[in-house]
Amino acid sequence: MKEEFVNVVKGEIKDITICSDEVFADKTLGDGILILPQDYLVVAPCNGEVTAVFPTKHAISFVSDSGVEILIHIGIDTVELEGRGFEQLVQEHTRVNKFEPLMKVDYNLIQAEGYDPSTLMIFTSKKNITKQNLNTKTDQYISVASTC
Numbered sequence: 001m002k003e004e005f006v007n008v009v010k011g012e013i014k015d016i017t018i019c020s021d022e023v024f025a026d027k028t029l030g031d032g033i034l035i036l037p038q039d040y041l042v043v044a045p046c047n048g049e050v051t052a053v054f055p056t057k058h059a060i061s062f063v064s065d066s067g068v069e070i071l072i073h074i075g076i077d078t079v080e081l082e083g084r085g086f087e088q089l090v091q092e093h094t095r096v097n098k099f100e101p102l103m104k105v106d107y108n109l110i111q112a113e114g115y116d117p118s119t120l121m122i123f124t125s126k127k128n129i130t131k132q133n134l135n136t137k138t139d140q141y142i143s144v145a146s147t148c
Helices: 107-112
Strands: 003-007 011-015 031-037 042-043 050-051 059-064 069-076 084-088 094-096 101-105 116-123 129-131 135-138 145-146
Touching: 031 129, 042 084, 069 101, 107 116, 116 145
Parallel strands: none
Antiparallel strands: 003 145, 011 031, 011 135, 031 116, 042 101, 050 059, 050 094, 059 069, 069 116, 084 101, 129 145
């Protein structure tokens, strides 16, 4: 089954392998994309359910309607901010639609505190994904990955 996903934040779309954190760059948790954010709003990549929001709000677990598990990780090492700069817009176990806002993020604060603002969309349950629109800078939400 083919399912398409959009970038979770407007910005420049890169391959996950350029991530400064080796765990993500090596695809230990799964393959995906990295986005250099140019907006403050993190949205749902497809229709599905928010299964968990980490207490520090820097990460969101998500399951698509077809069962694809996705981890949205906002910034590198931002767990250390203990929630500062993050405004949670949805609760756990909430059904959402593609483009629905999940989190407001103060990326300026993240950078001012010395953290990398790169936002990752990691497909934790699918090994084979097709990535689209890599190295694209966009002020829109566009298709970035599909699964089979």
